[in-house]
Amino acid sequence: MKSSKEIYKDKSKQTFNNQANIYDSTYYGKHAKKLYNSVVEEINGFKCRKILDVGCGTGTVLSILSKKDSICLAGIDLSKDMLNIARQKLNKNVELKIGDSEQLPWYNDIFDAIICTDSFHHYPEPEKVLSEMARVLKDKGHLVIGDPWMISPLRQVFNLQLKYSKSGDYRIYSKLEISRMLVKCGFNSVNWNRLNYSSFVVTAEVNK
Template identity: 35%
Template sequence: MTAKEYKDLSVKEFTKAAEIYESDNAGVYNMCKKDYPDVLAELEKEPFTDLLDCGCGTGPMLTLLHRKYPDKHYTGIDLTPKMIEVAKRKNMKGVELVVGDCENLPFAEDSFDVVICCESFHHYPNPQDFFSSVYRVLRPGGRLILRDMTMNSAAVRWFCNHIEMPLIHLAGKGDVRIYGREDIRKLCDNAGLHMESFDKRGFCRLHCVVRKIR
């Protein structure tokens, strides 16, 4: 499929999911809630002022952050207009919500101390564009906290990417690919970023911290 076809599938999928995304009836999307504690713990390690949430959805992570650190400035971006529409209903002070493409972030250079991306990255058809865009908008010393799906076994990842993904597309979902440690390292290197840590946590979660050194 083309990049546009992947993105169109994602917009269609999450337009349907927007109204129930944070409810107890969200189905598979309830899995995303497992990422929030680890992201919050990572953020507690260093001070920050400006944070960007890539693939923010209806803003569940931004809601938690806004409650915990109400004096910070937050920006959320999502490809699906309906997701941003639902997020805006929360009327969170100091939170800017933008419809846009995470592969081409519409923000100035050196805008953010932290970029977070939770369970959105596997929907991006041009992953290198995302990493390069993150490099541009991060301030020197800033970091990307990435949470997504992974498998340790290269053979299992191959099965997921070449057999399971096409079946998922038939079901109307815009998943593109899951990644291993070396995949992420190469994306970082090509973007001028430094991968500080990469852990597999739980059944199929990657937890990765990436730094913009300069």
């Protein structure tokens, strides 16, 4: 029998497989699009050479980043159909893998930076994901997460309802919650910024 957390993953996988061909034009794709420029701006500021996109979806952020020279890119997603769309956008030099964010299929100390855009709220084991991100990042490597945000107490009410959701959303985090998780999982220099009424971007640096 599957655990509740495995059920969340199955819901996410099914949702994104079903939406893959139209995702970029859906509400969810448009919400993610509002985060792209801020995530890319943060990454450009760090001047990283090798970057991993966790939950890369249809590959839009990777496509934006691929316009820069002398940069190595990789992406991972749970949905094979989303990755199929990503492959249509990206050249063969971008390494794309299907897989679970809790078990990243790369060696330790590989990447200069990791991005995660509108995906983190789907992860039922967020600390496992952050620990995996820390593992594959080089010392002093950078993490950029862009995700949904809600004001309290709407956030608490919404989170209570998520267990009935069919889309695989797991939890919307407050500034304090995600900042504490990052520190617990080996990150420091945490910088959280609210972008608008429904989104935030947080950056951090891994300390090994």
